[in-house]
Amino acid sequence: MNEIEEFLDYLEVERNFSPHTLSAYHTDLTQFYNFLRERGTFRGWAGVTREDILAFMLYLKERKYTASTIVRRVSALHSFFVYLLREGRIERDPCEGLEMPRVSRRLPRVLSxxxxxxxxxxxxxxxxxxxxxxxxxxxxxxxxxxxxxxxxxxxxxxxxxxxxxxxxxxxxxxxxxxxxxxxxxxxxxxxxxxxxxxxxxxxxxxxxxxxxxxxxxxxxxxxxxxxxxxxxxxxxxxxxxxxxxxxxxxxxxxxxxxxxxxxxxxxxxxxxxxxxxxxxxxxxxxxxxxxxxxxxxxx
CATH class of the missing domain: 1.10.443.10 (Intergrase catalytic core)
Known part of the structure; x- marks a missing residue:
């Protein structure tokens, strides 16, 4: 969990992310961390595999999360792993090359x-x-x-x-x-x-x-x-x-x-x-x- 806190500090200090955005990242990353812990497959961030990400996506889909929410969760994970890769904490990004769910782009509601x-x-x-x-x-x-x-x-x-x-x-x-x-x-x-x-x-x-x-x-x-x-x-x-x-x-x-x-x-x-x-x-x-x-x- 220390790596998550360090990443959030980086987003706040160096990227000037808003508290609302930081909270969303914290929720997304913590959910994935807890998912791995409950499955007993967490072996440190360097041990996270592509299969772990795919299992997490399936977990979200089975719980009726929308495609856009799943894409956002994986996007947060990708940003996190890119940060860890740049910091030399991991050797590769397990999210790289993943095929994302298709998100239907509905036009927003507009009032007359x-x-x-x-x-x-x-x-x-x-x-x-x-x-x-x-x-x-x-x-x-x-x-x-x-x-x-x-x-x-x-x-x-x-x-x-x-x-x-x-x-x-x-x-x-x-x-x-x-x-x-x-x-x-x-x-x-x-x-x-x-x-x-x-x-x-x-x-x-x-x-x-x-x-x-x-x-x-x-x-x-x-x-x-x-x-x-x-x-x-x-x-x-x-x-x-x-x-x-x-x-x-x-x-x-x-x-x-x-x-x-x-x-x-x-x-x-x-x-x-x-x-x-x-x-x-x-x-x-x-x-x-x-x-x-x-x-x-x-x-």
Missing amino acids: AEEVDELLELPARSNTPVALRDRAMLEVAYAAGLRVSELVGLKLDSINLATGSIRCIGKQNRERIIPLSATAVQAVQEYLEAGRPYLARSSTEQHLFLNRRGRPMTRQGFWLMLKKYAEEIGLYDITPHTLRHTFATHALQRKADLRSVQELLGHTSIATTQIYTQLATEQLHEAYERAHPRAGEEG
């Missing part, structure tokens, strides 16, 4: 403009501190396309109401400045004036979004809040990432440059951003089918 409007207006029915917070969080999430970890990680000094922008620290501590819509700026301003002061329990707390106990909102807390509002309007299949997908798709529909959307989302590779061009095209086609009086006619 009407669904977004309906969702974002729900908290506006009330002026309680929690409702003001909820509206501000939803507006910022959609206006900026933030990852949920980035959203709950915002600090008071992350937002500049004068310029209408936020400073976001993304994956591997990469910083980006993202403009906000006027509606999002107004929602945050109202929350800061009439919401956050009643939620805060300490003058030293610097996180922007707080829960009822005055503590920083968590990823799970935001997910539960979003789920509650979404189900009120019959949306049962959305996640916090849906708002990010929707932001990107709507931006491209409004003719935003693909490179600009890549920068706003904080994607390292533009290939990751390109999937949204397909989503944007599909949504425009659906809107045409709904709106055009002759769209459904056959020739």
Whole structure:
């Protein structure tokens, strides 16, 4: 287990991985380690074989893990063994050359403009501190396309109401400045004036979004809040990432440059951003089918 801790330290210090990513690596590697120990086949990391990896993949498949999860687990193992190989702890990577399960690439769920409007207006029915917070969080999430970890990680000094922008620290501590819509700026301003002061329990707390106990909102807390509002309007299949997908798709529909959307989302590779061009095209086609009086006619 010492090697796992050393690897995680390396990812944190030298690669600037986020706590969330480090936690995922820890879970993946520990599960594999425990799997080998329970089978009685752990002979040190240098003794791990290709057959051990294949047995682990079968173990995951039998327990109904999805193909994408299995691929992620093996990818974590591969990164770990590459690290050990570079450090001279092992002589070869047992993951090398493995054939991965085929992952079906389903397009992400994207909300229509009407669904977004309906969702974002729900908290506006009330002026309680929690409702003001909820509206501000939803507006910022959609206006900026933030990852949920980035959203709950915002600090008071992350937002500049004068310029209408936020400073976001993304994956591997990469910083980006993202403009906000006027509606999002107004929602945050109202929350800061009439919401956050009643939620805060300490003058030293610097996180922007707080829960009822005055503590920083968590990823799970935001997910539960979003789920509650979404189900009120019959949306049962959305996640916090849906708002990010929707932001990107709507931006491209409004003719935003693909490179600009890549920068706003904080994607390292533009290939990751390109999937949204397909989503944007599909949504425009659906809107045409709904709106055009002759769209459904056959020739």
